Every structure is written in structure tokens, then in C-alpha cells.
Amino acid sequence: MIAPATAPLTRTAAPATTSRQDPTRFRPELQGLRALACGLVVIYHVWSDRVSGGVDVFFVITGFLFAGQLVRAAERGAVDVLGTWGRMLRRLVPTTAVVLLGCIVGGWLIVPESRWPQTIREVTASAFFVENWRLAADSVDYYAAHNTASIVQHLWSLSIQGQFYLVFPLFVGGLALLARRLRVGPRRVVLVALAVVSAASLAYSVHLTAVDQTLAYFHSLTRVWEFALGGLLGLLMTRVALPTGVRVAAGWTGVVALAVCGIVLDVEGGFPGYYALWPVLAACLVLAAERTGTVLGADHWLSSRPMQYLGRISFPLYLWHWPVLLLALLATHRETAGMLGGLLVVAVSLVLAALTDRLVDQPMARARRWRGAGYRSGAIAVCGVLLVTLGWHAVTTVRAEPSGVPGDLDHPGAAALTPGFVYHGAPSPAPIPPAVSAYEDWVHYEDDCARPAAAPRLERCTWVAPTRPDAPTVVVVGDSHMQQFLPALAPVARQRGWRVDTLIRPGCPFSTTSESNVGEVECIEWNRAAIDEIMRTRPSAVVVQASHGVRPGPTEATGPGMVEAWQILAGADIPILAVRDNPRYGYAPSSCVDNYRRGAPECDVPRAELYGPAPPISRVALPPTVSYLDLADRICGPRTCDPEVGNVTVYLDDNHLTATFSSSLAPVVGPRLAALVDR
Incomplete structure (x- = not known):
């Protein structure tokens, strides 16, 4: 999101027929372009799941304004880096802090407790302008449904802008020193540098989008070219004169192209990459059109009073609209806002933006002590957010303490689905793990891992250490759904002194082909290496997935590549325990x-929507060494699949079992695995 201009520009008359920009002249159409970009972002967020391109326009405008300011400072003598940072802090941080405090209050009251830890992490990251890297590290899908998104997820763009504000003064200041040594004007050196940076960043954006689109979307370096291209345009326009007719055509072409960008381009999975050229070039056309001096120009509409006001409050409007939307959806248990609900969200966002502009933005803009006010206000605002966040974190920590262990009378877990089971625990004990810590209840095993010399692409880890050198070895191989299964194996392995090793690669079920779209070639190569490693070490038993893709439909499948991988191991007489997927x-x-509440029928999914009447493995000719373990009756009831079984929370996210629930499967898994190892 683009912040307000750092300083008002003086007003002078616009030329009627040509455009040779006075760098200090006020440009009302630029404020209107902000309004258009922000309006598109809000509209697309509220009523669509597609990308509008508005954020890219913000980046272009930021580069357009900031490059000119810094280069003019360099031409006058030197770039005041500390003063520039102070102005940025004064304009960005207080408003952002107010919105983050609002998000904390809303999160406390409305956001489900299971999402508190992630929200706290993202609020903290946003306060330090690193939310984009937080989302990249968490592999967040920007296109995911609203009901799984964070209330501060949209601040990734502000984080990138803050990083640009931090680095760019140093960049221009260094180029100014280089220009002085070369005895050339700083403008020329900056132009060359921005051209190189634009080309390199755009190329990297295209490459990374093709390799890892989730990372590319939030990566700072894939967006640098948008700022740099805006800066190039701002510096070149002082030397370019365009006829009025050309500027009128350019302005309207840019406005229309921007308005239809999200309609024409279905960019899911392909943004930013070269798709981002559309909104970026559209913004450049509007900026190049400048003020035409005619009512026929797009600038006449962009300079209108409503567009000017919307442009002025575009910064707080961008910050407020997303949490208002998400909190409204969570409070009403809806996946989309609808027309009337969306209009209410927009109205509330506009009111909050107007109040924030009047009570925070404008007073900060009038502050006279630039550097001091910037650093002090920034420090106070960030500290305030962090103190409130720490309080929220403390409450979260207290609520995260479990009230029991799996298998006790109050928390039987999967055993509650055993035929004839009778519950003898307390009437309504708190579930374990608590909702606030369910997302963290994952299987971690990073202490004892190594890459086999014969298979350097693999990482082989030990989950349970053996009690003697000649102890049987069990290898668990596959994707994260096999990693989540490890607590179910641990009790029998520890009791009998076995070694349990893992060959895990997320997104790659054990198969001779790729059973998912995650890194198809990489999965095939990894699985080939895993097969070779298992054949080389010949463990006492191997644990694999028997199926994958258990989704509404049902869509569960046992791929031919999975069976082929089992047949290869069967040729070496290696026993296999194939476990049905959850x-x-x-x-x-x-x-x-x-x-909703515990036991709410809204959260129970009919079993028939997920599991077919017969497992897909029943239609496959299995090798004699394969033993099939169907845990569907321990994860789902006869009619429904519930989020809680035996007072134990089943899932930590949308598809992974909690380690607590997985461990409650041990009484079923242990005997079956022991029968294979001891055969």
C-alpha cells in the first residue's frame, strides 16, 4: 500500500499542449490514481477472489515520487538519509499502529483461538514491516479463501514498501557519491542503475514465479522492478514533451487497462511474474499523461473532488478494509460478504479511514519537527503495539496448557470410536490440545538427521533411537501425512527397542510417479532415491500411505505409482504397512x-462425502508383503467425520492430524506393526 506523499508539492499551472514535468508541481491526478487503485483493491477483496493490480500501482507511484525527491536532494548537495527515514516513520508507523491495535482488539473478540498464535506472529511482523517474509516463511497462499486468511495478511505490501523506504535512500545516496567521483550528474547514474535493477528484478520475478509462486508473491526482490520503473518514469518525464492528444489517449488507456486488469487476467498461480506488467504499465501511462488541461483527459476525472478525497484517505482505507472484511466474515460465519454485507464492510472501512485520516494522518502531517517527531512517534507506536501483543501472547500461553494426556479417562481420543466403548470420564472436560495451541501440536524431529552418502538428495532422520545395535529398523517414508503418523508408532517402538527412521518430503507420497502437483519432477527423483535407499538398507518394515487425496467427492485414490513402488520393495521381501489416508x-x-461451539452440527462432515463405501486399495492387486491398515473408523464415526474425537482435537490445520490425536491411535497401530516386524 502506498502511504501519503511525504511533503506537499507547490501548485503551478499545467501546460496546455505538452508535458514537461516541473518536479515540484502538485499533481492532483496522482492522488486520483491512488484512489482508483485503492478502490479496485477494496472491490476485488470484498467481492472477488482475483488480483486487481492495485497494489502494483501503489508501488509504481511510490517509486515515481520517491526517486525524484531523492535525486533532487542529491543534486542540491546530499541525501539526508536520517531525515528521510524520520519522515517515513512519521507518516507510516502511527497510522499502521492504530490499525494493528484495532486488529488486536478484533482478533481477541472474534478470531478463533486456534488462529491466535499465527495472528500474534503476523501482527508483530507487520509492526516491523516484515509481514511479507512472515507469510513467505509460512507458505501462505494469497488466493486462499477468506475464512483461512489472516486479518493482517494484506500488510505484506506495506512491509515491502517500508523496506523500500529503508533501502532506497541508501541506494541513491551511494550512487550520488559514485557520481561525484565520476564527475557526472547523479541523475544520470541513478537512471542507469534503476534500468539495470528493473531488468534484473523483473527477470527474477518471472523466474521465481515459475519455480515457487507462493514465495514469489511475497518476495521483496520480485517487486523491486515496479518501484524502479516508477522511479525511471519520474526522472525521464522532466525531459520528455508529449502532445496533448497523446496524453489524453495514454491517460484513458491506462485507466481502462487498470480497471479491467483483474477481469481480463486470471492471474492465480501466475502473479507477479510478467502478469504484473499489465497494472504497472497501466499506471505508467496515467503518470505519463500527467495534466492534459482538457476536460477530455482522464486526469480531469482523477482530479475531481471525490477522487481527491478518496486518494487522501487511501492509505488508512487500505489498512482498514481487510480486517473489517475478515472480522465480519468470522463474526457471521460466512465465506463471502455478499452484496449488502460487502457494502456494509466498505461503509465501515470508509468511516474508519476518514476518522484515522482526521485524527492521526493529518496531525502527523502537520508536525513540524520532522526527524524527531518521526523517530519518537514511530518508537512510541511500535512499542504500544508490542506491549499489547505481549499481553495477548501471555493469555495465549496460559490457555495453551493442556488439561490432560491422550488415553486418560477424560481424553480417550481414537479409542472412543472402538465398538462397545463406554466413556467413564468427566462430563465435559476441556479438549486436548487446547484450540489455541492445536496448530502447534506437530511432530518435530530435527535433532538426529543426516544425508546418506549413497543418496545425498535424501534426509534420513531417526525418530526413535534403538536400544541395541542389532535392533529392527522401521522406515516411515512419504509426505507430511506420514510425518504426522509418527506418534502412533512411538510406543511400540520404544517398548520393543526398535529404531524408527524417516524419509519424509512434504507433498510427495511414496510412489514411482508424482501423486500431486507439488514439484512433479522433484518428487519423482526423490522417490526414486528413497526406493534405492530402502533397498540398500533393507529395513525390517516400511510404513507408507495406502491412499491420498481424501477430499469431498469422494476423491480418494491409490495411484498405480504407489502400487508399483510397493512391488519393487516386495521383490526384496520387505514388509510394508500401508495406512489409509485421513x-x-x-x-x-x-x-x-x-x-460455533463444541459438538456443533455445522462442523460435522458426512463421512460419505469423504470416504467411499470401499477403499480404493480394495480394487488393487496387492503384493503379498503389503499389510493394509484402515484407520478411517478411528478418525471418523459411522456417519460423520468430526473435528473432535474422544475429547481430543483431531486436526491442527485443514488436513494434518495433531500429534496428540495421532498418539491416541497407537493401541491400534502397534499390534499391526509388531506383527510385521516379528514375522
């Missing part, structure tokens, strides 16, 4: 419980 949802079942 369901995958489009939302976190634990969040549904938070939204």
Missing part, C-alpha cells in the same frame, strides 16, 4: 469449533 478439508475443523 481426510483433507478446505478449512481447519478446529477453527469451525471456535466459530
Whole structure:
């Protein structure tokens, strides 16, 4: 999101027929372009799941304004880096802090407890302008449904802008020193540098989008070219004169292209990459059109009073609209806002933006002590957010303490689905893990891992250490759904002194082909290496997935590549325990419980929608060494698949079992695995 201009520009008359920009002249159409970009972002967020391109326009405008300011400072003598940072802090941080405090209050009251830890992390990251890297590290899908998104997820763009404000003064200041040594004007050196940076960043954006689109979307370096191109345009326009007719055509072409960008381009999975050229070039056309001096120009509409006001409040409007939308959806248990609900969200966002502009933005803009006010206000605002966030974190920590252990009378877990089971625990004990810590209840095993010399692409880890050198070895191989299964194996392995090793690669079920779209070639190569490693070490037993893709439909499948991999191991007489996969949802079942209540029928999914009447493995000719373990009756009841079984939270996200629930499967898994190892 683009912040307000750092300083008002003086007003002078616009030329009627040509455009040779006075760098100090006020440009009302630029404020209107802000309004258009922000309006598109809000509209697309509220009523669509597509990318509008508005954020890219913000980046272009930021580069357009900032490059000119810094180069003019360099031409006058030197770039005041500390003063520039102070002005940026004064304009960005207080308003952002007010919105973050609002998000904390809203999060406390409305956001499900299961999403509190992630929200706290993202609020903290946003306060330090690193939210984009937080989302990249968490592999967040920007196109995911609103009911799984964070209330501060939209601040990734402000984080990138803040990083640009931090680095760019140093960049221009260094180029100014280089220009002085070369005895050339700083403008020329900056122009060359921006051209190189634009080309390199755009090329990297295209490359990374093709390799890892999720990372590319939030990566700072894939967006640098948008700022740099805006800066190039701002510096070149002082030497370019365009006829009025050309500027009128350019202005309207840019406005129309920007307005239809999200309609014409279905950019899911391909943004930013070269798709981002559309909104970026559209913004450049509007900026190049400048003021035409005619009512026929797009600038005449962009300079109108409503567009000017909307442009003035565009910064707080961008910050407010997303949390207002998400909190409204969570409070009403809806996936989309609808027309009337969306209009209410927009109205509330506009009111909050107007109040924030009047009470925060404008007073900060009038502050006279630039550097001091910037640093002091920034420090106070960030500290305030952090103190409130720490309080929220403390409450979260207290609520995260479990009230029991799996298998006790109050928390039987999967055993509650055993035929004839009779519950003898307390009437209504708190579930374990608590909702607030369910997302963290994952299987971690990073202490004892190594890459085999014969298979350097693999990482082989030890989950349970053996009690003697000649102890049997069990290898668990596959994707994260096999990693989540490890607590179910641990009790029998520790009791009998076995070694349990893992060959895990997320997104790659054990197969001779790729059973998913995640890194198809990489999965095939990794699985080939895993097969070779297993054949080389010949473990006592191997544990694999028997199926994958248990989603509404049902869509469960046992791929031919999976069976082929088992046949290869069967040729070496290696026993295999094939475990039926658990369901995958489009939302976190634990969040549904938070939204409604424990035992709410809204959170129970009919079993027939996920599991067919017969498992797909029943239609496959199995090698004699394969033993099939169907856990569907321990994860789902006869009619429904519930988010809580035996007072144990089943899922930590939309498809992974909690380690607590997985461990409650041990009484079923242990005997079956022991029968294979001891055969």
C-alpha cells in the first residue's frame, strides 16, 4: 500500500499542449490514481477472489515520487538519509499502529483461538514491516479463501514498501557519491542503475514465479522492478514533451487497462511474474499523461473532488478494509460478504479511514519537527503495539496448557470410536490440545538427521533411537501425512527397542510417479532415491500411505505409482504397512469449533462425502508383503467425520492430524506393526 506523499508539492499551472514535468508541481491526478487503485483493491477483496493490480500501482507511484525527491536532494548537495527515514516513520508507523491495535482488539473478540498464535506472529511482523517474509516463511497462499486468511495478511505490501523506504535512500545516496567521483550528474547514474535493477528484478520475478509462486508473491526482490520503473518514469518525464492528444489517449488507456486488469487476467498461480506488467504499465501511462488541461483527459476525472478525497484517505482505507472484511466474515460465519454485507464492510472501512485520516494522518502531517517527531512517534507506536501483543501472547500461553494426556479417562481420543466403548470420564472436560495451541501440536524431529552418502538428495532422520545395535529398523517414508503418523508408532517402538527412521518430503507420497502437483519432477527423483535407499538398507518394515487425496467427492485414490513402488520393495521381501489416508478439508475443523461451539452440527462432515463405501486399495492387486491398515473408523464415526474425537482435537490445520490425536491411535497401530516386524 502506498502511504501519503511525504511533503506537499507547490501548485503551478499545467501546460496546455505538452508535458514537461516541473518536479515540484502538485499533481492532483496522482492522488486520483491512488484512489482508483485503492478502490479496485477494496472491490476485488470484498467481492472477488482475483488480483486487481492495485497494489502494483501503489508501488509504481511510490517509486515515481520517491526517486525524484531523492535525486533532487542529491543534486542540491546530499541525501539526508536520517531525515528521510524520520519522515517515513512519521507518516507510516502511527497510522499502521492504530490499525494493528484495532486488529488486536478484533482478533481477541472474534478470531478463533486456534488462529491466535499465527495472528500474534503476523501482527508483530507487520509492526516491523516484515509481514511479507512472515507469510513467505509460512507458505501462505494469497488466493486462499477468506475464512483461512489472516486479518493482517494484506500488510505484506506495506512491509515491502517500508523496506523500500529503508533501502532506497541508501541506494541513491551511494550512487550520488559514485557520481561525484565520476564527475557526472547523479541523475544520470541513478537512471542507469534503476534500468539495470528493473531488468534484473523483473527477470527474477518471472523466474521465481515459475519455480515457487507462493514465495514469489511475497518476495521483496520480485517487486523491486515496479518501484524502479516508477522511479525511471519520474526522472525521464522532466525531459520528455508529449502532445496533448497523446496524453489524453495514454491517460484513458491506462485507466481502462487498470480497471479491467483483474477481469481480463486470471492471474492465480501466475502473479507477479510478467502478469504484473499489465497494472504497472497501466499506471505508467496515467503518470505519463500527467495534466492534459482538457476536460477530455482522464486526469480531469482523477482530479475531481471525490477522487481527491478518496486518494487522501487511501492509505488508512487500505489498512482498514481487510480486517473489517475478515472480522465480519468470522463474526457471521460466512465465506463471502455478499452484496449488502460487502457494502456494509466498505461503509465501515470508509468511516474508519476518514476518522484515522482526521485524527492521526493529518496531525502527523502537520508536525513540524520532522526527524524527531518521526523517530519518537514511530518508537512510541511500535512499542504500544508490542506491549499489547505481549499481553495477548501471555493469555495465549496460559490457555495453551493442556488439561490432560491422550488415553486418560477424560481424553480417550481414537479409542472412543472402538465398538462397545463406554466413556467413564468427566462430563465435559476441556479438549486436548487446547484450540489455541492445536496448530502447534506437530511432530518435530530435527535433532538426529543426516544425508546418506549413497543418496545425498535424501534426509534420513531417526525418530526413535534403538536400544541395541542389532535392533529392527522401521522406515516411515512419504509426505507430511506420514510425518504426522509418527506418534502412533512411538510406543511400540520404544517398548520393543526398535529404531524408527524417516524419509519424509512434504507433498510427495511414496510412489514411482508424482501423486500431486507439488514439484512433479522433484518428487519423482526423490522417490526414486528413497526406493534405492530402502533397498540398500533393507529395513525390517516400511510404513507408507495406502491412499491420498481424501477430499469431498469422494476423491480418494491409490495411484498405480504407489502400487508399483510397493512391488519393487516386495521383490526384496520387505514388509510394508500401508495406512489409509485421513481426510483433507478446505478449512481447519478446529477453527469451525471456535466459530460455533463444541459438538456443533455445522462442523460435522458426512463421512460419505469423504470416504467411499470401499477403499480404493480394495480394487488393487496387492503384493503379498503389503499389510493394509484402515484407520478411517478411528478418525471418523459411522456417519460423520468430526473435528473432535474422544475429547481430543483431531486436526491442527485443514488436513494434518495433531500429534496428540495421532498418539491416541497407537493401541491400534502397534499390534499391526509388531506383527510385521516379528514375522
